[in-house]
Amino acid sequence: MALLKDKVAIVTGASSGIGRAIALKFAAEGAAVIIADTVETPIEGGGQSTAALIESSGGTAMHSATDISDWNAVDALVTATVARFGRLDVMVNNAAIYTSTNLIETSPEQWSRVIGVNLTGFFYCCKRAVMQMLAQEPVNDVRGRIINISSQHGMVACPGDFPYSVSKGGIVQMTRQIAVDHADDLIVCNAIAPGKIITGKPGVANDPGALDYSRSRTPWPRLGSPNDVAGAALFLASDMASYVTGINLMVDGGWMAG
Numbered sequence: 001m002a003l004l005k006d007k008v009a010i011v012t013g014a015s016s017g018i019g020r021a022i023a024l025k026f027a028a029e030g031a032a033v034i035i036a037d038t039v040e041t042p043i044e045g046g047g048q049s050t051a052a053l054i055e056s057s058g059g060t061a062m063h064s065a066t067d068i069s070d071w072n073a074v075d076a077l078v079t080a081t082v083a084r085f086g087r088l089d090v091m092v093n094n095a096a097i098y099t100s101t102n103l104i105e106t107s108p109e110q111w112s113r114v115i116g117v118n119l120t121g122f123f124y125c126c127k128r129a130v131m132q133m134l135a136q137e138p139v140n141d142v143r144g145r146i147i148n149i150s151s152q153h154g155m156v157a158c159p160g161d162f163p164y165s166v167s168k169g170g171i172v173q174m175t176r177q178i179a180v181d182h183a184d185d186l187i188v189c190n191a192i193a194p195g196k197i198i199t200g201k202p203g204v205a206n207d208p209g210a211l212d213y214s215r216s217r218t219p220w221p222r223l224g225s226p227n228d229v230a231g232a233a234l235f236l237a238s239d240m241a242s243y244v245t246g247i248n249l250m251v252d253g254g255w256m257a258g
Contacts, residue, residue, distance in 0.1 A: 002028075002029045002030030003029040003030070003234060003237075003238040003239075003240070004026055004029040004030045004031035004089075004090075004234070004237060004238060005029075005030035005031075006030065007026075007030065007031040007032070007089040007090060007237070008031065008032050008034075008081065008085040008086070008087055008088055008089050008090070009023075009026050009031045009032070009033050009034070009088075009089060009090035009091070009092060009237065010033075010034045010036055010077065010078070010081055010088065010090070010091050010092065010125075010129075011023045011026070011033060011034070011035060011036065011092040011094060012036045012037065012066065012068055012092065012093055012094050012095035012121075012125060013036075013037055013094040013095030013096065014033070014035040014036065014037055014050050014092075014094065015035060015037040015039055015040055015041065015042055015043070015049065015050055015063075016037075016042045016043040016044055016199070017043070017044070017197075017199035017226055018094055018149060018194065018197060018199060018226045018229045018230070019035075019037070019050075019092070019094040019095065019149075020042065020050045020226065021225075021226030021227050021229065021230040022092055022094065022226075022229065022230045022233045022234075023035055023050050023054065023061070024050065024053065024054065024230070025227070025230040025231070025233065025234050026090070026233075026234065026237065027054040027057070027059035027060070027061060028057070028059070029234060029238075031060075031089075031090070031237075032059075032060040032061070032085050033050075033051075033054060033059070033060070033061045034061070034062055034063075034064055034077070034081050035049075035050045035051050035061060035062070035063045035064065036064045036066040036068070036077050036095070037063070037064075037065070037066065037095065038065060038066065038067055038095075039065075040063050040065070044199065049063060050063070051063040062084070064077050064080060064081075068093075068095050068117060068121030068122075068124060068125055069113075069116040069117045069120060069121045069124075070124075071124050071128075074121075074124040074125055074128050075128055077128075078128045078129065078131075078132050082132060087132075087136045088129060088132045088133065088136075088144060089139070089144055089145065089237075090144065090145045090146075090147065090237045091125060091126070091129035091144070091145070091146045091147070092146075092147045092149070092233060092237075093121075093122045093125045093126065093146070093147070093148045093149060093171075094149040095117065095121065096117060096118045096149070096164075096167075097113065097114055097117045097118065098114075098164050099113075099114055099163055099164060100160050100161065100164075101160060101162055101163065102159070102160050102162050103162050105160075105162075106162050106163050110163060111163050114163035114164060114167055115163065115166075115167055118163075118164065118167035118168065118170075118171070119167045119170045119171065119174075122148055122171055122174060123174065126146055126148070126174065126178055126189070129144065129146055130144075130146070130178070130182060130185075130187060132144070133185070133187050134185055134187075138186050140239050140242065141186060141242065142186050142187075142188055142239075142242055143185060143186045143187050144187050144188070145187070145188040145189070145190075145236065145237055146175075146178065146187070146188070146189040146190070147189075147190055147191070147192060147233055147236050147237060148171050148174065148175050148189070148190070148191040148192075149171075149191070149192055149194070149229070150168045150171040150172050150175070150191040150192065150193045150248055151164075151165075151168040151193055151194060152193050152194070152195050152250065152252050152255060152256055153165040153168050154167075154168030154169040154170075154171060154172045154193060154248075155169070155172070155193060155248070155250075155256060156256070168193075171191060172191055172193070172248045175189050175190060175191040175246065175248065176246050176248075179245040179246030180246060183245060188236075188241070188242065188244070188245045189245055189246065190236045190241070190244060190245060190246065190247050190248075190249065191247070191248040191249065192229060192232050192233060192236070192248075192249045192251055193248050193249065193250050193251065193252065193256075194224060194228075194229050194251050194252065195214075195218060195223075195224055195250070195251065195252025195253055195255040195256070196211075196214035196217075196218060196223045196224060196252070196253075196255070197223070197224040197225065197226060197228070197229060197251075198223050198224065198225060199226055211223070217255060217258070218252070218253040218254065218255050219253060219254035219255070219257070219258050220253030220254050222253070223253070224251060224252070224253055228251055229251050232249055232251045236249070
């Protein structure tokens with residue numbers, strides 16, 4: 001049987017990259033998936049939207065234009081999801097923005113924008129998801145699951161990644177706090193910390209020198225793909241992981257073990 005049959009999942013930042021892979025994986029395993037993103041077209045170079053791709057494969061999906069740094073937008077997202085599908089089983093917080101700046105180079109505006117999406121946005125999504133999950137009956141002893149996409153940059157410092165790394169470190173602790181605070185409510189909360197994942201998105205991490213360094217630093221003989229993260233998310237979203245809560249699962253090819 002499909003691992004997520006009859007489940008309802010929201011995936012933020014799911015038009016591209018890791019979020020897109022998670023949404024496609026969840027839909028293939030039977031979930032109805034809400035793609036919450038500010039844009040619908042993949043950043044990697046066009047093509048079908050995630051929702052259209054899911055529907056063309058016989059799955060159930062809808063796109064919601066959502067800026068997670070806006071509480072009212074997040075509230076409307078969850079409200080619309082429940083109005084259409086009746087409940088919310090899984091919230092995957094993946095949407096994020098990145099700036100490659102150190103402390104001195106980071107402007108107040110950059111700081112506010114990165115923290116506004118990567119940390120405050122996750123807070124909004126977690127809060128609104130838990131509000132809904134508390135109002136619904138448990139299924140197989142779980143009211144709902146939250147999966148926060150953090151980063152190895154939230155575990156170790158990386159030169160020139162000041163606001164991004166701080167935001168990702170905050171996500172790790174947010175995950176632990178929610179897991180502890182809401183275990184009695186039968187709400188599961190975990191994080192996934194990807195290592196170097198080749199998404200096809202433009203950015204400084206795709207410079208040849210940066211890629212060479214990542215390959216030399218990663219023990220596994222290849223860099224990661226979005227599907228590697230999607231597989232971890234599927235495990236945490238399924239009943240296989242009902243007694244797993246509060247973890248930050250490294251999906252990094254052994255980077256942090258070395």
